[in-house]
Amino acid sequence: MTNFKNLAVPGVQLLKPYIPGKPIDELERELGIKNSIKLASNENPLGPSPKALAAAQAVMANIHHYPDGSGHKLVQALADKHGVDSRCITLGNGSNDVLEIIARSFLASCNGAVYSEYAFAVYPIVTQAIGAEHQVAAAFPKDHPTMPYGHDLDAMARKINTATKLVFIANPNNPTGTWLDADELETFIKNVDKNVLVVLDEAYYEYMPDDLQPNTDQWLQQYPNLIVTRTFS
Numbered sequence: 220m221t222n223f224k225n226l227a228v229p230g231v232q233l234l235k236p237y238i239p240g241k242p243i244d245e246l247e248r249e250l251g252i253k254n255s256i257k258l259a260s261n262e263n264p265l266g267p268s269p270k271a272l273a274a275a276q277a278v279m280a281n282i283h284h285y286p287d288g289s290g291h292k293l294v295q296a297l298a299d300k301h302g303v304d305s306r307c308i309t310l311g312n313g314s315n316d317v318l319e320i321i322a323r324s325f326l327a328s329c330n331g332a333v334y335s336e337y338a339f340a341v342y343p344i345v346t347q348a349i350g351a352e353h354q355v356a357a358a359f360p361k362d363h364p365t366m367p368y369g370h371d372l373d374a375m376a377r378k379i380n381t382a383t384k385l386v387f388i389a390n391p392n393n394p395t396g397t398w399l400d401a402d403e404l405e406t407f408i409k410n411v412d413k414n415v416l417v418v419l420d421e422a423y424y425e426y427m428p429d430d431l432q433p434n435t436d437q438w439l440q441q442y443p444n445l446i447v448t449r450t451f452s
């Protein structure tokens with residue numbers, strides 16, 4: 220009998236399936252509880268925005284047509300908001316999708332991706348799927364005065380070598396909730412070899428206080444090897 224797993228490329232064969240949390244109704248039934256709030260996936264316990272519901276309902280009348288695959292209006296609105304050329308914007312089905320597209324576009328099995336210990340779980344997964352090298356930098360220690368388990372940019376810089384194609388940085392990071400000083404982050408990006416792409420994952424950007432948010436729209440104009448990912452989720 221065909222063993223489908225053996226037919227997969229080596230990197231995919233070694234992937235471990237993600238085990239999601241149980242659906243909330245199943246968990247409540249199992250534990251005999253009610254009105255629980257699911258926190259594991261960072262979802263909004265207050266429900267969807269009425270504006271999002273109205274927008275979704277408005278397009279229901281057209282679901283017999285293919286959607287605009289290029290997301291023309293959304294791309295244009297994002298380009299205007301961030302002051303970048305619309306050709307610089309790639310949409311995905313969530314930023315996970317974009318991170319995966321980046322890995323598949325730029326990494327080969329002879330390359331490596333640098334990321335920090337305790338960084339967002341998708342970086343090792345996409346690196347593994349390609350069969351590229353995991354160039355994992357030690358995070359700050361548990362007793363670090365401000366950012367326990369946070370990204371140590373110096374340690375990350377030391378991991379970069381001639382095989383490195385991507386550096387994944389989550390700012391702020393999940394699951395540690397740590398963030399980076401904007402000036403230190405910019406210095407890191409400025410000093411990185413221009414053939415190495417810095418992927419700055421800003422999925423939680425909006426949760427940072429205004430004075431801590433780096434001006435990444437500006438950085439995109441200055442550093443051609445910078446990719447910034449954001450999400451609506």
Ligand SMILES: Cc1ncc(COP(=O)(O)O)c(C=O)c1O
Binds near residue numbers: 315339391393451
């Ligand atoms: C740091 C970080 N980046 C990216 C994502 C991907 O989010 P989404 O695919 O929902 O946009 C997550 C989701 O948990 C995340 O925590």
